[in-house]
Amino acid sequence: MADQAQLLPGTLDLLILKAVSLGPLHGYGVLLRIGQISGRALLIEQGALYPALFRLVRQGLLKASWGTSENNRRAKFYELTLAGRKRLLEEVEGWNRLAAAIGSALATRPEEV
Amino acid sequence: MKVLAYFRSLASKFFHRSQIADEMEEELRSHIEHRADDLQRAGMNRADAERQARIEFGGQERFKEECHEALGGNFIESFINDARYALRMLRKSPGFTLTAVVTLALAIGANAVVFAVLNALILRPLNVPQPESLWAIERKASFVDPSQSYPDYLDIRERNRSFEDLAGYTADEAGLDTGQNPSAAWIAMATGNYFDVLRLQPYLGRFFHASDEHGPNSAPYIVLSYAYWHSHFQDDRGVVGRVVQLNKHPYTILGVGPPGFHGTLLFFDIGLFVPIVNQEQIQGTNELNARDSRWVFMVMGHLKPGVTPTQAVADLNSIGSYLEKTYPKEDGKMEFLLARPSLYGDYLGRPLKAFMTALMVLAGLILLAACANLGSLFAARAADRSREVALRLALGSTRRRILRQLFTEAVLISLLGGAVGLWGSVVLLRGMSVWRPVPRFPMQLEVNPDAKVYVVAVLLTLASGFLFGAVPVKQVLQTNPYEVVKAGSAAATGRRITARDVLLVLQITICGVLVTSSFVAVRGLARAMRSNLGFEPQNAMVLDTQLSMAGYRGDKVPVMQKRMIDALAAIPGVQSVGLVDNPPLHESWNPSNVFTDQTTDLRPANAASEAIQCNISPGYFQAAGTALLAGRDLTWHDDKRSPRVAVINQEFARRIFGSVAHALGGYFKLPDGTRIQVVGVVQDGKYTSVAEIPHPAMFLPILQAPSSQTFLIVRSQRDPQQLAAAMKSAVRKLDPGLPFYIQTWNKKLDSILFGPRAAAFSLGVLGVMGAMLSITGIFGMAAYSVSKRMKELGIRIALGARREEVLRTALGRAFQLLAFGSAAGLLLGILAGRVLASMYRESAGNPLVLGGALLTMLLIGLVATWIPAHRALSIDPLILLREE
Numbered sequence: 001m002a003d004q005a006q007l008l009p010g011t012l013d014l015l016i017l018k019a020v021s022l023g024p025l026h027g028y029g030v031l032l033r034i035g036q037i038s039g040r041a042l043l044i045e046q047g048a049l050y051p052a053l054f055r056l057v058r059q060g061l062l063k064a065s066w067g068t069s070e071n072n073r074r075a076k077f078y079e080l081t082l083a084g085r086k087r088l089l090e091e092v093e094g095w096n097r098l099a100a101a102i103g104s105a106l107a108t109r110p111e112e113v
Numbered sequence: 114m115k116v117l118a119y120f121r122s123l124a125s126k127f128f129h130r131s132q133i134a135d136e137m138e139e140e141l142r143s144h145i146e147h148r149a150d151d152l153q154r155a156g157m158n159r160a161d162a163e164r165q166a167r168i169e170f171g172g173q174e175r176f177k178e179e180c181h182e183a184l185g186g187n188f189i190e191s192f193i194n195d196a197r198y199a200l201r202m203l204r205k206s207p208g209f210t211l212t213a214v215v216t217l218a219l220a221i222g223a224n225a226v227v228f229a230v231l232n233a234l235i236l237r238p239l240n241v242p243q244p245e246s247l248w249a250i251e252r253k254a255s256f257v258d259p260s261q262s263y264p265d266y267l268d269i270r271e272r273n274r275s276f277e278d279l280a281g282y283t284a285d286e287a288g289l290d291t292g293q294n295p296s297a298a299w300i301a302m303a304t305g306n307y308f309d310v311l312r313l314q315p316y317l318g319r320f321f322h323a324s325d326e327h328g329p330n331s332a333p334y335i336v337l338s339y340a341y342w343h344s345h346f347q348d349d350r351g352v353v354g355r356v357v358q359l360n361k362h363p364y365t366i367l368g369v370g371p372p373g374f375h376g377t378l379l380f381f382d383i384g385l386f387v388p389i390v391n392q393e394q395i396q397g398t399n400e401l402n403a404r405d406s407r408w409v410f411m412v413m414g415h416l417k418p419g420v421t422p423t424q425a426v427a428d429l430n431s432i433g434s435y436l437e438k439t440y441p442k443e444d445g446k447m448e449f450l451l452a453r454p455s456l457y458g459d460y461l462g463r464p465l466k467a468f469m470t471a472l473m474v475l476a477g478l479i480l481l482a483a484c485a486n487l488g489s490l491f492a493a494r495a496a497d498r499s500r501e502v503a504l505r506l507a508l509g510s511t512r513r514r515i516l517r518q519l520f521t522e523a524v525l526i527s528l529l530g531g532a533v534g535l536w537g538s539v540v541l542l543r544g545m546s547v548w549r550p551v552p553r554f555p556m557q558l559e560v561n562p563d564a565k566v567y568v569v570a571v572l573l574t575l576a577s578g579f580l581f582g583a584v585p586v587k588q589v590l591q592t593n594p595y596e597v598v599k600a601g602s603a604a605a606t607g608r609r610i611t612a613r614d615v616l617l618v619l620q621i622t623i624c625g626v627l628v629t630s631s632f633v634a635v636r637g638l639a640r641a642m643r644s645n646l647g648f649e650p651q652n653a654m655v656l657d658t659q660l661s662m663a664g665y666r667g668d669k670v671p672v673m674q675k676r677m678i679d680a681l682a683a684i685p686g687v688q689s690v691g692l693v694d695n696p697p698l699h700e701s702w703n704p705s706n707v708f709t710d711q712t713t714d715l716r717p718a719n720a721a722s723e724a725i726q727c728n729i730s731p732g733y734f735q736a737a738g739t740a741l742l743a744g745r746d747l748t749w750h751d752d753k754r755s756p757r758v759a760v761i762n763q764e765f766a767r768r769i770f771g772s773v774a775h776a777l778g779g780y781f782k783l784p785d786g787t788r789i790q791v792v793g794v795v796q797d798g799k800y801t802s803v804a805e806i807p808h809p810a811m812f813l814p815i816l817q818a819p820s821s822q823t824f825l826i827v828r829s830q831r832d833p834q835q836l837a838a839a840m841k842s843a844v845r846k847l848d849p850g851l852p853f854y855i856q857t858w859n860k861k862l863d864s865i866l867f868g869p870r871a872a873a874f875s876l877g878v879l880g881v882m883g884a885m886l887s888i889t890g891i892f893g894m895a896a897y898s899v900s901k902r903m904k905e906l907g908i909r910i911a912l913g914a915r916r917e918e919v920l921r922t923a924l925g926r927a928f929q930l931l932a933f934g935s936a937a938g939l940l941l942g943i944l945a946g947r948v949l950a951s952m953y954r955e956s957a958g959n960p961l962v963l964g965g966a967l968l969t970m971l972l973i974g975l976v977a978t979w980i981p982a983h984r985a986l987s988i989d990p991l992i993l994l995r996e997e
Binding site: 028045046047048051069071075076 | 140169184
């Protein structure tokens with residue numbers, strides 16, 4: 001676990017939106033999905049997921065409904081709303097712009113200045 | 114719509130809180146179970162897997178809290194939570210709660226009451242349009258006095274360039290006969306322009322105006338005050354145009370004044386207004402041309418726009434110097450001041466303002482003391498709860514959350530205390546508003562709380578809550594959970610003097626000041642009551658009337674007075690009866706300049722002294738209980754045909770003649786040049802106030818100096834009520850149309866003692882409150898120190914410490930602080946006492962006052978440390994060491 005990276009502030013919401021965009025998930029499922037799509041490279045405190053989920057529901061980006069999980073247990077499933085889908089696109093674009101900028105900044109070599 | 118939706122969601126969260134919490138609980142459980150399923154699949158047994166899943170998840174409570182926060186509406190919710198928790202904590206320690214609430218209720222109640230009175234007396238402007246530019250003119254004589262003579266008033270009115278116009282008035286009692294039984298009413302004799310100067314509009318009918326005045330007795334008109342019309346004419350609109358009898362003269366009712374207007378004195382209710390030019394009909398004398406008779410009670414008016422009070426005073430003083438030069442005999446020094454008309458100018462206004470401000474400061478100090486006190490109690494509680502706080506911190510609660518909890522508790526207590534205090538003060542103020550301290554006079558002060566009072570009380574409440582809630586903040590911020598849980602609460606070490614000690618000393622000091630001041634006031638008052646008044650109010654009744662109210666004029670006045678004296682003296686059980694036109698310690702007095710016999714230029718500057726003038730009947734001294742020291746009493750033979758004579762008091766003899774022996778048979782002069790021979794000397798007395806320095810006084814026979822103002826002193830051992838009934842029927846038999854008033858002399862004196870008494874009472878109340886606060890403060894500190902050092906004390910006892918040693922250890926600090934605070938308080942109290950000395954003629958340096966204050970402080974210390982001392986002494990080391 002030592003090689004796992006800390007999340008940048010604000011990125012958890014983006015990851016959750018992305019994970020849920022791939023299909024409705026319950027809380028633990030979101031955690032597994034993020035682990036899976038990030039190659040288990042990110043450290044997410046399990047409990048910290050829920051305040052984020054609640055916040056996204058309140059903002060109208062996710063909607064929640066109770067259902068039955070693959071383990072045959074009652075679980076609350078989250079899926080993207082229309083607003084959520086729009087927000088995800090914006091956030092992805094913003095992130096890419098940021099990552100490209102920071103990447104290019106960091107790749108600068110002395111002779112290029 | 115969005116806002117609406119937000120509130121709906123807020124409301125639904127608020128009301129379905131438990132449902133949300135249940136769902137959250139279930140979701141988290143579902144998460145842990147899913148995780149456990151995975152771990153189980155990886156080979157763990159179910160119990161281990163569930164345990165592992167819970168550990169991985171982290172602090173459930175904290176995340177739940179954060180979820181609630183993420184849902185919004187958290188502030189209200191956590192506030193409700195905090196409030197609920199705070200209530201539970203408060204209920205668990207009812208002693209603490211009660212102490213805190215009562216302390217705050219007293220402190221805030223006191224502030225509300227004092228502020229309401231201050232508001233009513235000083236802050237609230239007079240109930241007339243544009244009160245800010247309305248000023249009364251005062252004369253700077255031997256004392257500041259707003260009264261003027263009528264000719265001087267006219268001169269000032271015509272010659273000044275600063276006032277739009279000037280009105281004058283004087284108050285008196287008059288007999289009003291509406292056809293049924295005649296009754297006395299309080300009237301204002303006002304100049305014709307009175308209502309126009311005050312910019313008032315009538316509620317009904319019309320006012321009188323300057324154009325109605327055409328010389329003496331030319332304007333027989335009455336304007337009723339709204340309240341008088343309401344109570345005496347039952348709101349009868351047909352009253353306008355009615356003709357009634359005022360002092361046996363026909364007067365026409367012109368109209369009714371606006372609601373709420375009862376003259377320009379705040380605390381004096383005028384019932385009727387009549388034009389001042391009719392003075393002769395009302396008072397029996399015509400002084401409209403007498404420049405030396407300052408009977409116009411007050412002159413006032415609006416300053417012209419742009420004229421400052423200073424400019425106006427300069428303008429008035431130039432008129433004053435003109436008057437001085439032109440009428441050197443009548444007008445002495447004429448310098449002027451401006452003052453607000455509502456509180457009798459500076460005469461009452463200035464001391465009242467000073468006193469109310471001092472009272473407000475004291476009340477504020479009490480609240481501050483209460484806050485300091487509660488702050489330290491709170492800090493002690495927070496320290497006692499340091500384990501709880503540490504545990505909560507260790508469990509992941511934030512410090513902010515814990516502080517908010519503490520503040521909620523503090524504000525809750527302050528709200529409870531404030532509500533109780535405000536309720537109490539409203540009840541008290543309602544009572545004060547209908548209270549008539551001197552039943553003889555229409556004196557009443559409207560002190561009902563208005564919005565300003567409520568706002569101030571609420572603000573004070575909240576401020577004090579935050580103030581004492583803030584005391585333990587540092588303590589909580591510094592709590593290190595691991596140390597506290599590990600080591601138990603450690604005894605305070607380090608600094609020798611803590612903030613708490615300073616707070617306590619401050620408070621004891623304040624209490625010391627209050628206790629000393631109230632001792633000064635109470636003792637001064639007691640001494641004043643016992644001091645030699647120069648007359649004996651015990652076993653004496655006073656019948657007071659104004660013969661002009663029944664139309665007696667000139668020579669008919671003394672005849673009627675003689676008949677009344679004879680009729681009253683004939684009542685069985687009456688020992689003596691005497692008449693005086695201006696009894697000692699009456700609400701008004703009549704000073705006159707006197708001159709030595711050698712003086713020929715009788716201008717005021719040459720006066721030998723000012724002397725109080727009383728016109729009396731023979732037998733007055735006997736009835737009043739005033740001792741005749743030398744010479745003879747006046748007799749009925751001292752009349753118009755015989756030489757002018759007077760009886761004087763010792764002070765008069767000393768000042769004008771040098772001694773009593775020289776005075777007897779000697780002569781002095783009045784301002785009009787009359788030579789008067791001294792035939793007797795009586796003891797000194799109090800004439801204007803119980804605290805006055807000895808005043809010269811002269812007593813002239815009514816047959817030589819007639820006055821229709823009549824006070825009959827009736828001395829008898831009989832029961833006052835029976836006697837009053839007998840007196841009433843005796844006077845009614847003489848003249849059924851004469852209104853009069855009967856009371857015991859002691860009762861009559863209440864009015865003059867009202868001010869000092871009220872002051873002593875308020876100081877006493879504040880002193881008692883200060884003492885209570887100090888007791889709670891010392892008690893809190895001592896109890897805290899004992900409970901903190903239980904273990905140490907137990908060990909000391911086990912090692913064989915004696916009782917006094919244990920006590921010194923446990924309470925030494927408390928007593929040190931008490932001694933220090935008391936010393937500072939008494940010292941400051943002596944200084945504060947100087948202010949009071951002017952009212953009570955009593956200084957705080959008096960050994961009795963100092964001793965009393967010291968004893969009180971000692972008693973406070975004893976009471977406050979009694980229980981903690983008892984607790985310290987009853988420590989059983991065995992039990993203690995076993996438990997801790």
